[in-house]
Amino acid sequence: MIVDATDADRGLFDRTFDACVIGAGPAGITLARRLAARGLSVALMEGGGFEFSEESQDLYKGENVGLEYFPLEEARLRYFGGASNHWGGRCRELDAMNFLPLAANPLSGWPIDKAALDPYAEETDEILDMVSAAEMPDLPLTQKTPRFHRIQYRYSPPTRFGEKYREELAESEGIVCALNANLIDMRLDDALGTVTGATFKSFADGDPGFTINARAFALCLGGLENPRALLNCQSQKPNGIGNDNDQVGRYFCEHPHFLLGQIYYNRPIPEAQILADPEEAYAPTVEFLETHDTLSFSLLVTPMIEEPLRLSTEVMRTAGCVTGFSEHVLEKVLGKNLDCSRGGLRMYFAQDGQRHAVQGRVAVHAEQGLHPESRVMLSDEVDRFGLRRIRFDWRLTEIDFHTMETAVAELGAHYAEQGIGRVQISDWLTADPVRAPGLGQGSRVGGHHHMCATRMSTNPREGVVDADCKVHGVSNLYIGGSSAFATTGYANPTYTIVQMALRLGDHLTGTLKA
Amino acid sequence: MPSRRAILASLAAATVAPALAGPAAAFAPGAGGFPGLLPEIRPWGKFFIVNGWVLTANDLETLGLA
Incomplete structure (x- = not known):
């Protein structure tokens, strides 16, 4: 069932649920459905309502002290369905190499490998309403010097989780979904190692709040709010829950989205040829990463279609x-x-008198290097519930710029070898010192992808959650979503988020039924 | 007598702004792509980065930069 915490009979919550899932975006809805399908009782708590509202969205405001970035209240959506309400639908699994340690990226390497997520691919395709990867394999690429894979992204329609699963959740017997239920605090047992309850308030003035008791808790609030929630739970732990090693909020990563250069074709590319193959995307081979000591990336080449040239x-x-x-x-x-x-x-x-392209743009969606000072912190300003807002400090470092310059230079080498054209690297990338362009300077900066700020690690001194997405040092608190990524790869995160939520659901089922 | 179009085609073939439209035009003698500035040539494997352009050794010869 779905209720509104503003006026719901709170007797509904006067029980101990098997699991309390906090946040009803792609990760939270997927996890709650999975647990309910396994016969477990779930409280699914959503801070917003069915639709966008200013009072809910306001809670996302924060302070930016790092690289220029989208206003934090515009980079995500705080209502039922979460970020799926504004995503574009581009999907790709992480490549196997993205799980492995990279020399160029200290602390990289996941505690799990791709095979741990592969069993969830088919179900993820169904959830995201996509054709399978087998139907859209990567494409062969003629190369004199092997550098790249010609990759294909897949596209979800995109699936809006709030719309797709609203009716199912409303009719569910295993899930009680509460809207306008804002997480205020989590309480630990006397040993400070187990969460016993989470308290919530609606937006109603004077709401005393209510507590959800559960055997397990999962934060699925998004890549920025997951660390913020942990840091704000200070009633028993002054530095926040799960933060004994000062790791919560560190290693924040985006996928840097920048314009890296222009291609000038040797011959005009007819519009029909472009439309028949509209997304030209490349990703590096393993050998490339080893040879050039870079992070992973994808390059997207967009031919710029123009009217036929005129003789005069x-x-x-x-x-x-x-x-x-x-x-x-x-x-x-x-x-x-x-x-x-x-x-x-x-x-x-x-030319043949048709519309064509004589130039194209080269953009990157890059993996970002792990940096402990690229982080989500708490500001001194508080929101309407007295919770401290985010102080956001996104940083790029030398390895990020080295990766981007190497990527576009090697694409230029590939185009020259193949007789396709020549590439001119963007001025900002060859400047000394190099400085990333800001918003409105021809680049998107990032993809609204908020990752790694509660990253997965075997060592509690290098991250926040273990291989099962359980918070280090807390026996029953889990994290869902891209903040649990150990590293980012280059692929858009939603596909992996859903795979990991399904896997977490299976792990929790095993734990709770044991 | 050759047509106007044929004459123009042969004129085009003789210009220095052909296959290398971008970089050739920028560095061609008299083109003034970077007036007063010597191009900065940085080796990149078998290639060269010249004022941001990724060029081949043949390109450098064509441009008089070898």
């Missing part, structure tokens, strides 16, 4: 580009800003 324009352009005098006259006297790269007579005669 290209005569002018060619003249301007091959004679300094003409260029001088045209530019200085006539005020023409000639762009020699976009055409010319040879391009004019090479």
Whole structure:
């Protein structure tokens, strides 16, 4: 059933649930459904309502003291369905190599391997309404020097979890879903090693709040709110729950999204050819990572389709580009800003009168290196519930810029070898010192992907959760979502989030039924 | 007598802004791509990064930079 915590009979919660899942986004809904399907009782607690509201979204506001980034209240959505309410649907599994340690990324390597998540791929495809990976394999790529895989992303419609599963949750006998139920605190037993209850309040003025008792708790609040919630639970632990080793909030990663360069094709690419193969994406081979000592990444090449070239324009352009005098006259006297790269007579005669591309853009979605000072902290400002807001400090380091420059330079080498064209690297990436462009400077900066701030690690001094997503040092507290990623790979995170939620559901089922 | 189109085509083939439209145009004699500045050439494996362009050794010869 689904109730509103604002006016619900709170007697509904006067019991001990098998599990309390906090947050009803892709991770929380997937986990709750999994547990209920296994016969366990679940309290699914969502801070927002069925629709967007200012009062709920306001709780996401925070302070940014690091790299320029989206306003935190715009980088995620706080209502039923969570981030799935605004995601684009691009999906890909992490590659096997993304789970392995990389020399270029100290502390990298997951406690689990890809095989631990593979059994959940088919079900994840169904949840996300996608064709299977077998139907969209990576593509063969002609290369003189092996560097890249030509990869294919898959696309969810995208699935809006709140819409897709609302009716099922409303009719569920195993799940009590409470809307407008905001986590205020978690209480530990006397030994401070087990969560005994979590307290919630609605938005109603003067709400005294209520407690959910459960045998296990799972935070599925999103990649920024999971660490924030742990850090804010200070009633018994001054540094927050799960933070004995000062790891909560550290190693925050995004997928850096930047424009790395331009490609200038040797021959115009017809529009029909572009539309037949609309997403040209590359990822590095294992050998590439080892040879160049980089992180992983994907490069997305977007040809820029233009109208057919016109003879008169290209005569002018060619003249301007091959004679300094003409260029001088045209530019200085006539005020023409000639762009020699976009055409010319040879391009004019090479075209067939169709729309085409003579240039393209090269963008990156990169893995980010782990850095302990790239982190989610608490600011001094509090929200309406008295909980401290986020102080956000996203940082990129030398390995990130080395990865991006190497990626685009090697793509340029590949294009030159194959006779496709030449690549010009973006000025910002070859500057000394290199500085990432901010928002509005032609790049997206990031993908709204908030990862690793409660990362998975075998060693409690290198992360927050273990291989089962259980918080180190707390016997029954788990984390769902991309904050539990050990490293990021380059793939959009939702697919892996769902796989991991299913796996967590199976682990919790085994634990709770033992 | 050759057509106007054929004459223009042969003119295009003779220009220095052909297959290497971008970089060639930038560095070609008289093009003024980087007036007053010597290009910075950085080896990159078998390639070269020249003022941000990823170029081959042949490209450098073509551009008079070898």
